Amino acid sequence: MHDTPGGWRRTAAGAGLLRADGSVASTIFAEMTALAMRTGAINLGQGFPDEDGPAEVLEAAREAISAGVNQYPPGLGILDLREAICEHQRRFYGLDVDPGTQTVVTTGATEALAAALLGLVDGPDDEVVVFEPYYDSYAACVALSGATLRTVPLRFPDFQPDLDELAAAVSDRTRVILLNNPHNPTGAVFERAVLDEIIRLAHAHNAIILSDEVYEHLTFGVPHTPVAALPGGWERTLTISSGGKTFRTTGWKIGWITGPAELVTAALTVKQFLTYVSGAPFQPAIAAGLRLPDAFFTGIADEMRRKKDMLGAGLRAAGLAVSEPRGSYFTVADAASLGAADADEFCRGPLAEAGVVAIPITAFVSPARRDEYRTLVRFAACKRVEVLDEAVARLATLAG
Template sequence: MGVDDSPGRPDADRRYAERVLHISGAWQRAARGAGLLSPDGALAPTIFAEITAAAVRHDAVNLGQGFPDEDGPIEVLDAATEAIRSGVNQYPPGRGMPVLRDAIADHQHRFYGIDLDPEREILVTAGATEALTAALLALLDGPEDEVVVFEPYYDSYAAAIALAGARLVPVPLRWPALEPDLDDLRAAVSDRTRIILVNDPHNPTGTMFTADVRQEIVLLAERHDALIVTDEVYEHLVMGAAHTPISTLPGAAGRTLTISSGGKTFRTTGWKVGWVSGPADLVDAVLAVKQYLTYVNGAPFQPAIAVGLGLPDTYFDDLAATQRERRDLLGAGLTAAGFDVSIPAGSYFTVADVRPMMAPGEDASDICRALPERVGVAAIPLTAFVTAEHRAQYSSLVRFAACKRTDVIAEAARRLAASAL
């Protein structure tokens, strides 16, 4: 009999780890880019997994990961059920089902006045993450290419940029406003910049970019002949001014790929139905890569998301109003706990400075590991979303996700307020 190298026993675990460390490949670039590879090559678990496990152990309210704990609109759920029962269970077309591509085009015109050809300018993907990864793999060409990213950033960005062999160039969002400085932005963009990657509304900070920032992004992209890729999955989770896609700005449409999904808008994150839209030649480039990733996905969910995109304005208004209520509940609890809070304009997320809770030598990661037991609430340190060289700038900042039921957010706020020092 051979040696059993599968994990589960101490000796097997050791042999398995040693074998993994000697398997070379692009996975190492992706893991290193995401900050999950130690100097000796060991693969570390994500902070999300660690904090979630702690939340379960201590029965804490988990405000770490950004997914809802309630179902989406019944019209959307019923449409998926009907599609399954009607036999919509095989491969959909490679670009996505026509009913969904038509619905995306109608949505973009209805909310933003954007006119798209659903046959050539829209591609359905396995969530926004696949759209982003496929776009970066399609449009980057090795170490000479740079991608300007606003830091902190959604963690898949760094992994996908590294997988493409390109270089990430961060532009910091500065506390307490968590907005970019225009001089920092100008210094980051150069003739080596292939893509400016924009996440607006922003995860993990909840920031929405000002008109000046959006305009500067377009001007710099024009000046340096760069492309713009936008991640707009929180487009309907806004609590102030309406979302403005960068592609609507003069000079932007011809060089911008816009990415979104139904997961956040319709509380269906597990369905993984996203899309990318923009100039046909850029969408074709993304398709050339995407078709060898998932090929296609979610046949019965695609017509259901199409139903969601056609819901009346009241649905989208109520969605934003509910998120505003939850943001305010969470912010009040964080403030009562003695933390400084950056009030988000969009997304699920609120950032707080937990410095009053930190002992000498501690940082936000230490606090987040202790919060589930000490306070009964789980959250994620902002250092999980930054480059190693910039960790110090964010060392006391923590992201809380207000995407759970209102009663759950109220209980988290009560626990936080009760923990006031």
């Protein structure tokens, strides 16, 4: 077996992924959700909403089931959804995307990431550059691909990368620059200069940009700018998104990839052997969602902004230093301001005892960088207002 990034190792035969000690471990999200259920704590750890999505979207799924849309859809996804995705890209970003050759529907964004990496990476001589902290599936997917992971640190409180460190991480061995913007777990939205530098480096080193944009409609006071919409970006970029975060349907697992036909084909070549196709009756429902009026999309961003402001105020009142997020569901706080030396111990101890569950940022970093993020904690604001009110009241007990 061979050590891989993020504490994973890969069997020599490629049969599976194991933790470094040989065990199959649950994710931190499952652990913290179980802790919340066991103790009655409010779960601000795992990033799932506790409210249903828009009625029009839910009703479209019911209608599709009743109409018999319950068998395998086309491998690319139903045409109506692919057309809706392309309409969305044109409407919001001015991108002209072909639904026939430049779009594929996936089983959520996580499958899209796996298919793209497995389709683009040639083996151990390739490198994948990611921004750290990173969503935990990134390291696992890179390990499955056999590539080497290179990371660029994002530092509290603004979590913007240093451009010199970014340039140093990218080389002629870089096959993929994996971008997550808006960023999970930090809530950062990358500056235009960062996106321009990613494009420059991709051209200079013949690399592909894989851009995970699932929080594209959840930004606060700053617009979302797809890297594919910038000069020089389209021809080297696969863009990934999904309906889960935008329409509060995380359990439906409907995502998509858009980009140049040859890059989409590389991902599709692998995707067809993963899940083959994705939930048939949910596809017309997500198509309906993508065609909702502008007021819906501005409304969900405004609502999430109010919720993150509530949560941030509560965290500050509890004595925590807080990073101001510019997008996503998430807010990062530094438990060191309450004297904590380790975020994992803080989350399982004082925070859980106060009746709130969150995720230590060390769950999103490689072992070599744990000390740099040891006291940081991620909180999710994607809950009902009354739940956040109660969470803030419980957090107040941390202040003594």
